[in-house]
Amino acid sequence: MYNHKEVEAKWRKYWADNKQYATPEGVTKDNKYYILPQLPYPSGSGLHVGHAEIYIACDIYSRFQRQQGKKVLQVMGWDAFGLPAENYAIKTNIHPRINTDTAIDNFREQIKSLGVSVDWDREVGSHNPDYYKWTQWFFLLMYEQGLAYRKKQTVNWCDSCKTVLANEQVIDGHCERCDSEIELREMEQWYLKITDYADKLIEGLDRVDWPEESIKRQRDWIGRSTGIDIDYEVVGKDFKVTCFTTTPVNFGATFIVVAPEYEYVDQLITDDNREIVEKYIEEAKAKTDLERQVDEKQKTGVFTGSYAINHLTGEQIPIWVADFVLASFGTGAVQGCPAHDERDFEFAKKFDLPIYRVVEGKDGETDKVINPDTETFDQVKIGKGIKRKMINSEMFNGLPFDEGMKATMDYFEEKGWGKRVVNYKLRDWSVSRQRFWGAPIPMLHKPLSEEEKALNELYNNNPYTVISFHAWGSSPTSRYHGWLGEQLAAEGIEYFNPELPNAENPLLSEWLDTMASEVGDKETKNSVVIGRSLGCWSALKFAENHKVRKLILAAPTVPTPSRFSSWQEAAEEKTYEMLVNFIGGDAGNLDIEKVKENVGELVVFLSTDDPYVELEETEKWFRTEFPYARIARYREVGHFDLDEFPGILEEIKQPVALDLKPLQVGDLPVILPDDVDFKPTGQSPLTYSDKFQDGIEKRYGEGWKREVDTLDTFMCSSWYFFRYLDPHNDEAFASKEALENWMPVDFYLGGPEHVTGHLLYSRFFTKVLYDAGYISFDEPFLVHRHQGIILGPDNRKMSKRWGNVINPTDVVNNYGADTIRMYEMFMGPLEQSKAWSEASVQGVRRFIDRIYKFSTTNEFANQLDSATEAELHKTIKKVTADTINLKFNTAISEFMKFINYAEKAQVTKEQWETFLVLMAPYAPFLTEELWQGSFGHSDSIHMQEWPKHDDSLLTQQSVTIAVQVNGKLRDTVEVEFDSDQEAVESAVKDSEKVQKYLENAEPKKVIYVKNKIINYII
RNA sequence: GCCGGGGUGGUGGAACUGGUAGACACGUUGGACUUAAAAUCCAAUGCCUUUAACCUGGCGUGCGGGUUCGAGUCCCGCCCUCGGCACCA
Secondary structure, three states: OOOHHHHHHHHHHHHHHOOOOOOOOOOOOOOEEEEEEOOOOOOOOOOOHHHHHHHHHHHHHHHHHHHOOOEEEEOOEEOOOOHHHHHHHHHHOOOHHHHHHHHHHHHHHHHHOOOOOOOHHHOEEOOOHHHHHHHHHHHHHHHHOOOEEEEEEEEEEEOOOOEEEOHHHEEOOEEOOOOOEEEEEEEEEEEEOHHHHHHHHHHHHHHOEOOHHHHHHHHHHHOOEEEEEEEEEEOOOOOEEEEEEOOOOHHHOOEEEEOOOOOOHHHHOOHHHHHHHHHHHHHHHHOOHHHHHOOOOOOOOEEEEEEEEOOOOOOEEEEEEOOOOOOOOOOOEEEEOOOOOHHHHHHHHHHOOOOEOOEOOOOOOOOOEOOOOOOOHHHHOOOOOOOOEEOOOHHHOOOEHHHHHHHHHHHHHHHOOEEEEEEOOOOOEEOEEOOOOOOEOOEEEOOOOHHHHHHHHHHHHOOOEEEEEOOOOOOOOOOOHHHHHHHHHHOOOEEEOOOOOOOOOOOHHHHHHHHHHHHOOOOOOOEEEEEEOHHHHHHHHHHHHOOEEEEEEEOOOOOOHHHHHHHHHOOOHHHHHHHHHHHOHHHHOOOHHHHHHHEEEEEEEEEOOOOOOOHHHHHHHHHHHOOOOEEEEEOOOOOOOOOOOHHHHHHHHOOOOOOEEEOOHHHOOOOOOOOOOOOOOOOOHHHHOOHHHOOHHHHHOOOOEEOOOEEOHHHHOOOHHHHOOOOOOOOOOOOHHHHHHHOOEOEEEEOHHHOOOHHHHHHHHHHHHHHOOOOOOOOOEOEEEEOOOEEOOOOOEOOOOOOOOOOHHHHHHHHOHHHHHHHHHHOOOOOOOEEOOHHHHHHHHHHHHHHHHHHHHOOOEOOOOHHHHHHHHHHHHHHHHHHHOOOHHHHHHHHHHHHHHHOOOOOEHHHHHHHHHHHOOOOHHHHHHHHHHHOOOOOOHHHOOOOOOOHHHOOOOEEEEEEEEOOEEEEEEEEEOOOOHHHHHHHHOOOHHHHHHHOOOOOOEEEEEOOOEEEEEO
């Protein structure tokens, strides 16, 4: 009898003592294989059979790849921050670290009992300071790249969890964790600009091997739509209402609707309507998202009293407010084209607004005015693929709908009434949480002094100017300067971009004189000063003597030691001379303290492949000299010789935040304090810690305090797969070498519920790292698959409520780890959901016992039996193919077929051992016990090379042919392999069953498929 | 409502590019072993029909149609189910 408990304990110890699954050295791009099981949340209720399924599948694959000669990385870690632990802590008044660590210890033991070949020396936990130090570093990276910002806006608030949630964490208007209904609140929060990456996130999906539906879901979630923003004049007002539309059927635009939160809504309301409109807006804002959707077809809305002018018809069309318009999508205002948009149709019907047909009806209707009581929307709607023609649209008449839309957009752009734009459903990712058990946000705040308040007012509510220093050998029109001038002019921003003298052999003093005379005695306090290349030095010198709002340095040629020496040594001796000449004398001495004092914010742009500015050294110089400089890295833009540079335009427009300061990397981690009352109040618990703010003012200046919100735990899990590569690194989140060798992940297994959350975020993080030049790939997970849900024996989702929860550790104890491994894989395809069956578990255990019994009691043959050899090779071929394709269920059925065969056949010991090697990834304990124990090998079966099949052994001697008459199976005949038609037909002559049907007629036609079927047509 | 996956025996599920549907397992039934039970081993097992029996014939992959010598697999139209999104202009 096979004693699984004894055997498993023995080999677990042996593998651990021998460090058998330590990550191998000597990894290259070609021999590495990175297998990633999704990071678990270590919940207090222990491991679930669904978790087990992931780890088992990944482990089988890992062991298989190892035996195929790959160097495998398989690691485990914990997504350890989060609400359940905190809620439990609140209930028990025990610190969440304690219950989290207990849960982790429990999880670890449970996972180890499954026999997974994980390198436990690389285990990570997101709640450990040496991990969350780098989560915080990622936040700072986002901040420096201009991708983290604070904004006050409507957020999803879960009142039960007392925290804000990201859109991705709201399911059907309910909290994904506790299921309570989500409220909308106005709050100031930290956001990550994932929307900047919308296009890159869509584009990358073409390059990954993921389940088709997951790719589609991500694409839909990002929700790219192309259309046009149309500016409408408002009668009697001096501002315009801009509507976003994808289908500008504008001859049919008969009204405009804006969201209750629309920014100019107040100015649209006329006195007569004020009371009623304001009441409506107030009520709408009080509603939850869910409440707004309750009566989908029951449109509500009120007329503001204002009118806009339809460009094409010249008609005045009323502007309404209605809550079906979303403030967060497009411009928050839409044009009502009721004939061809269902919502607009409902709205127009309810409020008796005109409906004009501008596309031919379903049955060829052409009359312009539609009566919604007699004609349904179905008659007029323009569905996908419907190619009806435009009518009642003057110059667009007769065009097919698609072309009509294009023509209209062209026309509007030509007339300057609109501009083509792209909109996304994707929203920026809100990452602040008002909870305790998370990574503190590494930022500082302070209340503004009176003086600063005035400055802030100046920065934010007054026109500002832009001053630009071009580079050596440049001109005001070269590089991006000319483009920038146009862009700024279009926005009405004043731009000083003079020609600096002697561009080929410049002198700093001359450049500064020119700039001084250009600027004259204008106040520069609210100016953005830009330098590029050598112009940066001038810009810095300028800032020595002028107060400026912001200093932007692109490709700064600052005098780092190697900079000068390399120029000195380089062939370009003239360059060195010129530089010395330029900076020469006192002019070259920069008073850094003065610059710091004068500059509101210093922003540095570096390129990862700048031939003149060494990236890391320059970065270090700025971090030393200007600790609070924000350094953004751009991927491969050379010396910023760009014709267009949208990044700089965005940066110019970004206001300076005087009340914020990022921590420096050297000050990380911001440790989560222990002296905290974590009862939720809606205020972050860190607010109440005394220790947390200790020494901050002393170190950073009066008034400064740490940010008390913590980071969304999804930030922790957005980069964990990098940490596994180099988990003990103090200098970086992972070394360059480790990143280059191991990434990207070759195989990632996880649940489909993370498609629009974790997987999107992880891709975003990776792309940001790529753009900042830290890595050379921009998709983290090449191959991704989902495991299906394992249901309870009653076919319901496992839950305490139904009492149908299976604890994997019980199964391990009762039947053994190999049994649960093989059972969970044998249940069905990995990606499919399937119900637990105790009887089937026993069936698998029976199979294990049969293998054990056969191995230990069978009398092995001395002579090789060729039929057995053929069977073995057939098994090798099928198991290999199935394992590669993750069809573990059919691989296991192949094992069963082979034991069924072997029990009745002559099998040599070597043949049987080969079979055991095939089974090793699936049943690691049993096979190891037999290999080393019963068969006396002195090394591990898991280090054995994967067997290869020999195709020549697979050719069968004879083959069974199906004989059909008129497509119906009547008999089968045995013939020699590869027989021709004649031989088969003669064999068929001996079949009475078939002859019975062929007796009376000569077949009209005979179809023969070699080695498969023969079909007589009579 | 829109988008996507899936409907195969009593059950979980097999079936390569169209070529013997139901591999493998569970369950069930019968038998062997046993005083007995469990365990184990052997045999049968899609449904219907027919036969005392070997057998005969038919029907079968959600439903209806089509293409084909031949369809679980391809095409058209439905039904059911699971999952996602949900006023995204």
